[in-house]
Amino acid sequence: MTDLVKVQATTAQELLQDIEISEEGQPHLVLDTAPEISILRLMEAACYGDAVKLLARGLPKREAVWWACLCTRDIETPETDENNRKALMAAENWVKKPSEERRLICKQMGEATKFKTPASWAATAASWCHGSMAGPDEPVVEAPEHLYAHAVAGSVSLAAVMHDPVNPEQPFERYLQQGLNLARGGNGKAG
Template structure:
């Protein structure tokens, strides 16, 4: 397992305090383990979604949203509609330049996709990463600290299933490898 310089948590307990894991994962996880080891152990035991959740919560916001973008881009097909392409582009734009304008554009594009696709959730993750989630003109309401990670994890799961609805495991493994490359300071290329 690669070094995970981008994951600041020293032990898994620091991450699972912010996300729920399944019963099988609970039996496997040792809270004192470094997160990278836990992610590898969960993957080895086919607890892919739990590994994704821990990785999404461990990565910094921009890297996590970029991870969602990478998975979404791979899930797109020639039949992907314009709304989903635009939602993904908005999320990628926010990662490259995380301005308030780009964050709000990502949310507008997510709304157009009705929150049903990987692109929807990549764009939502960008929106939930900063700023206020209150309607414009209302007092500011900061998103909960790890709300973006929930959107990222959902995006990764939807992307894996979009690639192979019957057996998404190979795509989960591929996406986890990309996320671990980002955690190691890479660009998510594998």
Template sequence: MTERKNLRFEVAAELYKAIPEVEEDITARPVNHTSIEFIEALAEGQTPEEAITFCAYILPRRFSVWWGHECLKRISDVLEETDLEMLALAAKWVSDPEEHSRYEALDRGMEAKVHTPGVWIALGAGWSSGSMVGPDMPSVPPPPFLTARAVNAGILGALARITLAERPEHLQRFVRMAKMLTETE
């Protein structure tokens, strides 16, 4: 059995207890599933997109942002220049998870006129910790579900740009990538 360390919750139901907003985003409910079992059940279910959503929630925030970045990079031919710029900001924060890089991703994402897939990934980085307002204002911590929602919006938004015939293959690849991120060596 593969050892899993990079999960916010080992048991799927624990996520639902800790972050009840997940129920607004996923209609399926876990029944005695580990998080990995639930991902697999969702991926094989009637709405496999819910596996993407669950992965965005269950991965630690930094891992979730990196996963979103990597998913979008795999289908970069459907992205715009703005998406690539925003992905670079998200990657910068992942490699240097300090306040200055988080604020840069947050500020640029909030300034964007259109919330494209890359913008959502940058916002996921920006909402990962710290404050949602500038450093010279009283701190406003982001709710614990915002990074997941942003990463989910980015990935699903990018998948919507792919032909229906190609979508299932990419979706399953993205789920496998998330599962790989949960493993430890």
């Protein structure tokens, strides 16, 4: 039994079809049980990047992008440049009311920030949740169903490392608790 009510997958195996887990993380997976078991085991083993990937793939798209936004907002400073502020705001706005117009703004901001920051990846994650990845005059190219989770995982992991480049364990733990709170139906701010 699991209390991750937002995670629709019944086993970790279902989520692993679209993500790769490190060699260090592999022994901690329990494929035929609820994803929560594997996520918690990965956290206990300090395989934080793997736990982030698994949780990002398990969360619904809006919750996953919101998680990326929360982690990105945590590392924002007065020195954060305008494009990254706009990218984060675009992703937050998309979460509040997903629309094609807002998705396109996220796509534009992800490109403007060159896919190098947590804000850039949060905006990119939103832009990969629906709609075409191609330009406006090109044939429609739908994003693969799981692609948003890769951008979310990149955003969350990058935020943790940027928060504390020497010892990212504490931010990883806190961010994973936020993600688990979202998976339990919370707002992600607890933990």
